[in-house]
Amino acid sequence: MSEAAHPAATPAPGRLLALTDQCVQCGLCLPTCPTYRFEALETESPRGRIALARAWELATVPPTPTGDTHLDHCLGCRRCEVVCPAGVEYGPLLVAARSRQRERRPAGWKQRGAEWLCARPGMLTRLLGLYRRLYPLLPTAWRPLPQPPAPARLPLSQSADVALFLGCVARPYETSLQAAMLRLGAAVDVAIAMPDRQTCCGSLHAHAGNTATANALAAANRASFVNASTVLTLASGCHEALAQALPTPTLDALDFFAQRGDGLRFRSTRERIALHLPCTQRNVVKSDIATRALLARVPGLEIIELDGGFGCCGAAGTQMLTEPARAAAYRQPLLDQFAATGATRLLSANIGCRLHFANGTQALVQHPLEFLAECLDS
Structure with missing residues (x-):
């Protein structure tokens, strides 16, 4: 298991610098980054954070509370990885940068x-x-x-x-x-x-x-x-x-x-549902294709995919707890879109996203598999 592949790998000497050197600073990641779209600041973009982590590692600029905040704001959605022409491994890079950050600055009490x-x-x-x-x-x-x-x-x-x-x-x-x-x-x-x-x-x-x-x-x-x-x-x-x-x-x-869809039989379900595809599902696990395929097996089902807002719901692991107002601002456009669709329920395949949504709506929020089990033709 390589250090680059393992999300919890403690960065070896020079590893963080090597990861930052993969970036060619082209900027193609900026339009896809939720935090850049939210604030339109270079320092709130993947390119800006990579440059900051590199400067800290080389000790060309000192760490500051403002710089730490920009690193803290990253949602870890990894949309940048999907579009990066240089193949920057942003996930391991972010973990390595935050490991270095934690060595000199303890996490807040909510995070701990x-x-x-x-x-x-x-x-x-x-x-x-x-x-x-x-x-x-x-x-x-x-x-x-x-x-x-x-x-x-x-x-x-x-x-x-x-x-x-x-x-x-x-x-x-x-x-x-x-x-x-x-x-x-x-x-x-x-x-x-x-x-x-x-x-x-x-x-x-x-x-x-x-x-x-x-x-x-x-x-x-x-x-x-x-x-x-x-x-x-x-x-x-x-x-x-x-x-x-x-x-x-x-x-x-x-x-x-x-993979076993042929063995599943679903009853006709004439309902409009909203589907949220979490960042980790689309950009890391890539099970969004399977989700669509399974839901398409339910006769009569109308599916509306939510794509509003900035590209992320804002839950981001613990950020919905440590930065609740900021997380709610990312969530609101998706909730507004959900309400406008007239859908009866909201499906999402990540527990953090579902908890975040459920704290902002009275509608039913479920995992797609829970809904599909309800639709089984028994």
């Missing part, structure tokens, strides 16, 4: 708190259970996440060849989605296990420069999934970190079921 809790999914689940009960009594400012659903017991198997990654914050929020996975699996004669010792994927740690914790979580997941022949992910934001941590083949569950 989120990292600590997500590395302890059991404790996080219990805390969110308390949050669910207190939610109606809390003022709006104390509701950073939507109200979790009531807990549910699932008939969990620990021994099937195909295993499901549950994540951290997704565990208490996605019990209905986990049940939907079991129904879809049964429809194609696939048993799905949910190993109980798995932990957070470590993406939010790595993307904030905390590579040590990210690597420790990767090791824990390797031990948890040692008996699986295939591991499925439900969150596009978790997929890359898990896939690079495990020797086991790791698939987005949407790709997995799209």
